[in-house]
Amino acid sequence: MTRAAAASTSLDAPPQVDVDRQQILRILTKHRQGRGTLVAVLQDIQARYGYLPEQALRAVADETGRPLVDVYGLATFYRCFTLQPRGKHLISACLGTACHVRGAPRIVKEFQHQLGIQAGETTADRQFTLETVNCLGACALGPVVVIDGHYFSKVRKSRVRQLLEEALTGFDKADAAQAERTFPIDVSCPRCNHSLMDEDFPIDGRPSIRCTVSFDRLHGWLRLSSLYGSSSISAEHEIPPQTVVSFFCPHCHAQLVGRSVCAACEAPMVPMLVRGGGTVQVCSRRGCPSRDLEVS
Amino acid sequence: MIRLRINGLDACVEEGSTLLEAARFLGLPIPTLCHMDGLSPYGACRLCLVEIGTGAQARLVSSCTYPAEEGLTVRTASSRVLRARRMILELLLASCPQSKTIQDLASAHGIRQQRFRQEHEDCILCGRCVRMCQEQMMAKAIGFRGRGGDRSIGTPFDVTSEVCRQCGGCLYVCPACQLRCTSAQPEEAICGGCANLTPPCIEKDRFDDLMCSLTPCVACEIARES
Numbered sequence: 001m002t003r004a005a006a007a008s009t010s011l012d013a014p015p016q017v018d019v020d021r022q023q024i025l026r027i028l029t030k031h032r033q034g035r036g037t038l039v040a041v042l043q044d045i046q047a048r049y050g051y052l053p054e055q056a057l058r059a060v061a062d063e064t065g066r067p068l069v070d071v072y073g074l075a076t077f078y079r080c081f082t083l084q085p086r087g088k089h090l091i092s093a094c095l096g097t098a099c100h101v102r103g104a105p106r107i108v109k110e111f112q113h114q115l116g117i118q119a120g121e122t123t124a125d126r127q128f129t130l131e132t133v134n135c136l137g138a139c140a141l142g143p144v145v146v147i148d149g150h151y152f153s154k155v156r157k158s159r160v161r162q163l164l165e166e167a168l169t170g171f172d173k174a175d176a177a178q179a180e181r182t183f184p185i186d187v188s189c190p191r192c193n194h195s196l197m198d199e200d201f202p203i204d205g206r207p208s209i210r211c212t213v214s215f216d217r218l219h220g221w222l223r224l225s226s227l228y229g230s231s232s233i234s235a236e237h238e239i240p241p242q243t244v245v246s247f248f249c250p251h252c253h254a255q256l257v258g259r260s261v262c263a264a265c266e267a268p269m270v271p272m273l274v275r276g277g278g279t280v281q282v283c284s285r286r287g288c289p290s291r292d293l294e295v296s
Numbered sequence: 297m298i299r300l301r302i303n304g305l306d307a308c309v310e311e312g313s314t315l316l317e318a319a320r321f322l323g324l325p326i327p328t329l330c331h332m333d334g335l336s337p338y339g340a341c342r343l344c345l346v347e348i349g350t351g352a353q354a355r356l357v358s359s360c361t362y363p364a365e366e367g368l369t370v371r372t373a374s375s376r377v378l379r380a381r382r383m384i385l386e387l388l389l390a391s392c393p394q395s396k397t398i399q400d401l402a403s404a405h406g407i408r409q410q411r412f413r414q415e416h417e418d419c420i421l422c423g424r425c426v427r428m429c430q431e432q433m434m435a436k437a438i439g440f441r442g443r444g445g446d447r448s449i450g451t452p453f454d455v456t457s458e459v460c461r462q463c464g465g466c467l468y469v470c471p472a473c474q475l476r477c478t479s480a481q482p483e484e485a486i487c488g489g490c491a492n493l494t495p496p497c498i499e500k501d502r503f504d505d506l507m508c509s510l511t512p513c514v515a516c517e518i519a520r521e522s
C-alpha cells in the first residue's frame with residue numbers, strides 16, 4: 001500500500017470548513033471571556049473542527065475584542081494547535097533522544113516513503129497526517145509511534161505498513177478482541193434500575209447492552225458492546241454517521257438523557273448506571289468515540 | 297527615593313526606576329538594542345546586562361527590566377559583564393551581520409573574531425517593532441508568531457492586516473533593517489569599517505554629508521566644547 005501516487009507534497013487548496021459563528025459564540029459563552037480562557041476556547045474549536053480555521057480565529061478576535069495578532073500568536077505558539085486541516089488518522093512518531101538512538105529516524109523515513117509525504121504534512125486523500133514529536137515519555141519502549149491515540153512500542157521498519165493498514169480499518173475493532181485496556185461492564189437503566197444486559201445477543205464475545213433508539217422517525221433496537229473501550233454496535237436500522245440518536249430504556253421506556261454534553265461534539269451524553277457503583281456516559285452521536293466512566 | 301551603589305558611586309534614584317535609568321542618570325554608558333525610550337522594557341537582547349550582588353551571590357541581570365533596589369551593588373562594566381556582552385554581540389552578529397547598528401556595537405566593543413556560522417537573518421526578534429505598533433501606534437497589526445526556531449514577527453496569516461495604517465513605525469525602529477552595513481562580506485562577518493574611519497565631519501570634502509557613525513564622535517565633541 002504505497003500511497004505515494006495518490007499523495008501530493010503540497011496542499012494547494014485545503015477544503016475550507018464552514019465556520020458557524022453561533023458555534024463559536026456558544027464556545028465563548030461557555031468559557032467566560034477573559035485573558036486566561038483563550039487556550040480553552042481554542043482547544044474547544046479545535047475539538048469541533050479538527051483544526052483552527054482562519055474564520056474561527058477571526059471570529060474569536062472579533063467577539064472577544066482581543067487583537068487578532070494575539071489570538072494568532074497563541075494558536076501558532078502551542079504544538080497542540082494546528083491551522084491546517086488534519087487527516088482522519090494522526091500519526092505521531094517520537095524523535096526524542098532515546099527513540100532517536102533506537103532508530104526512530106528510519107521509522108519516520110519509512111512512514112514518509114509509505115505515505116508519500118513529509119513529516120508535518122497530510123496525504124492528499126486526507127487519510128493520514130504525519131507529525132514528529134520530541135518525546136512521548138515512554139523512552140524505554142522506543143521507537144514509539146502513536147496512531148489515533150494508540151501507542152505502539154519498539155516499532156520496526158517492517159511493521160510500518162501493517163500499522164497503516166490497521167489504522168485504516170480502525171484499531172478499535174482490532175483492539176476489543178484482545179487488548180487488556182478494554183474491560184467488561186454491567187449496566188442498568190438509571191431510572192428503573194433494570195439491567196440493560198442482553199445475554200442472547202453477544203457482541204465482542206460478551207453480553208451486549210440493549211437499548212431502544214430513535215432517529216429520523218425511525219425507531220428500533222440498538223445493541224452496544226459492553227466492553228468499555230470498544231465501539232462495536234449492532235442496530236436494527238442503519239444509523240448514518242454523525243446522527244444524534246435518542247436512547248430509551250427498553251423496560252421503562254424513559255429517555256436516557258443526562259445533563260452533560262459531549263466535550264468533543266456537543267451532542268447529549270447518555271447516562272447508564274454501572275453495576276457495582278458509578279455511572280458511564282456515552283456520546284449519542286454515531287461515530288463519536290467519547291465515553292466517560294465514573295466509578296463511585 | 298532608593299539608594300544604591302553603581303560602580304562604586306552612590307546613587308539616589310526614584311522608586312520604580314530601572315537599573316538602566318539609574319546608570320544613565322549617572323552618565324554610565326550601557327549599550328542597548330531592544331530598549332527604547334517610550335516603549336515598555338522587554339529584556340530580549342540581553343545587551344544591557346549588569347552584575348548585581350557581591351561575592352558568590354553576584355549574578356547577571358538585564359538592567360532595562362531590573363528595578364532599582366535599596367542597597368543594591370551594581371557593576372556595569374566588570375570583566376564578567378564585558379565578557380558576556382561580547383559573547384551576546386558575537387551571537388547577534390552571527391544572526392544579522394548586515395545590520396549596521398550591530399556592526400557598530402561590535403566595533404565599539406572590540407570584537408575582532410566571529411566563531412559562529414552566519415545566518416543572515418533579517419530579524420533578531422528584539423520586539424521593538426511589535427511594541428512600537430502596539431504602544432505608540434495603538435494598532436497591534438504585527439506580533440510574534442510560532443515558537444523556538446520558528447519564531448517570527450509578522451501579521452496574522454501573512455496577509456496585510458486590516459488594522460495596519462502603514463505608518464512605517466516598525467521599520468523606523470528596527471535595529472536590523474534601519475541601516476544596512478554595506479561592507480559586511482559573507483565570508484568576513486566583522487566589518488569594522490566604521491570604527492577605522494576618520495570621522496566624516498572632519499574630512500567634509502571627502503565624505504560630503506555622510507552621517508557620522510561614531511558615538512560619541514570625538515570631533516563633534518571637540519567642536520561643541522570649543
